[in-house]
Each structure stands twice: as structure tokens, then as C-alpha cells.
Amino acid sequence: MPVIELVTHINAPIGKCFNLARNIDVHMLSTRQTGEKAIAGRTSGLIELNETVTWRAKHLGVWQTLTSKITEMEYPNFFTDEMVKGAFKNMRHEHYFYSINAQTLMKDIFRFESPVGMIFDIIFLNDYMTRLLEKRNALIKEIAEMS
Template sequence: MPRIEIKTEIEAPKEIVFDLSRSIDLHKISTKQTHEKAIAGTIGGLIGLHESVTWRAKHLGVYQSLTSKITEFNRPDVFVDEMQKGAFKSFRHEHHFNALNNGGTLMIDVFDYESPYGVFGKLADYLFLKRYMTNLLVERNRIVKEFAESEKWKAVLLTD
């Protein structure tokens, strides 16, 4: 089972980084290249424990749907989302947030997944899928960092 681990240092309090990471609206912004759209479940705002979202997006030239559910939640330290339905055989995405001495946050993503199709899925992992998924997560984290370290986070998290 492939594992992707990404550590991102962000100069912002972990409460803001945590909430940006579970924002459906920010997720849409960070995945504009795949035309990702929330089509069922929690389709806007902040997703929480036992809530799910179904995404429709174009990955590798094909439109796909994927439903994930928040299965663990301890604000502002950790939350976990797990695939309920989708193209993978399974996935589990852990989001960890550690306060740094400078007032910032170390955000750690641990993404474990299993591809379908047996040996063909393993070959796809090796040839391109792990790199593709890593790039998606890195871009997502770049957007979280950009919003958290500027005033942009207010447009996503503060609603009147």
C-alpha cells in the first residue's frame, strides 16, 4: 500500500490552518486544475466529524466521483478522511497539525491508498499515480499556506 507523507511549515496559528484544511470552499480553489466540484453531502463551509462529501473531478482525463467521510476529528490537532466510494480500492488521509515555537504550524499529511486492479494498479502506482497524487497534495498545501499566511483566510473562514 503506497504512502505519501508531506510536511508543510506555515506561518499561521494551527486553528486557522486546521480549519482551512477542512474547508470545502478552499478545497475547490486548490483543485481548480481538476475542475473539482462538491456534488453531495457537505458541499460548502467546514466539514466535521461523521460528515461526508462527494466530489466530481477530472483526473487523468476522466471524470470521476469520490465520496470521503471524516472518521476522526480532534480540533485543532488532527482529522482523518477516508474514502467511502471512488476509484481507489481504499484511501485514508490523516491531517496532523503541530504548533511551532514561532507561532506557526507544522502541517503533516499522511495519505495511504490502495489502487484497484491488482498488479495493474501497482504498476500504475509505480509509473505515475503516486507522483500524481503527491503533486495534488503539494498544490493543496501550497494554497492552504498562501491563504493562512495572508489575509485571504478571512474570505474563506469568516462569514457574515
């Protein structure tokens, strides 16, 4: 199963970064190139522990629907979202936040497995998912450091 690990340094307090990372509206802004919209469950604002969100987006030329659930949360240090329904065989995204001298180190660990197979996942999907996560993190950083 592929694992993507990203680290983003943000010049902003940990609580602000944590809340931006779980903000549905910020997520939709970061994925506007895919037309991603929250269509069920929590559809705006801050998603909380045990809440779900259903996303609809066009990925790889195909409209897809994915429902994820916040399965773990410890404010402001950690939360996990996991796919409960969608195109992946499985998907788990762990979000970690570390406060360092009034700044934040945000770490993502994203594990996924598609139904297509490991070779497709490693050769193609890994890069695609990495780019999506990098765009998301860049927007979180930009917003957090603005104010």
C-alpha cells in the same frame, strides 16, 4: 500500498491552518485544474466529524466521483478522511497539525490503493497524487499567511 508523506511549515496559528485544511471551498480552489466540485453531502464551509462530501472531478482524462467521510477529528490537532465510495480500492488521508512558536507544522499522510495495481500506483499515481496534495498545501499556506 503507497504512502505519501508531506510536511508544510505555515507562519500562522494552528486553528487557522486546521480550519483551512477542512474547508471545502479551499479544497475546490486548490483543485480547480481538475474541475473538482463538491456535489453532495457537505458542499461548502468546514466539514465536521462523521460528515461526508462527494467530489466530482476529471482525473487522468476521466470524470470520476468520490465520496469521503471524516472518520476522526481532534480540533485543532488531527483529522482523517477516508473514501467510502469511489475509484480507489481504498484511500485514507490523515492530517496532523503541530503548533511551534505560533506557527504550524502541517503533516499529511496519504495512503491509497487503486484497482489497477501496485506497479501503476507506485510508478504513476504516486507522483500524480503528490502533486495534487502539494498544490492543496501551497494554497492553504498562502491563504493562512495572508491575514
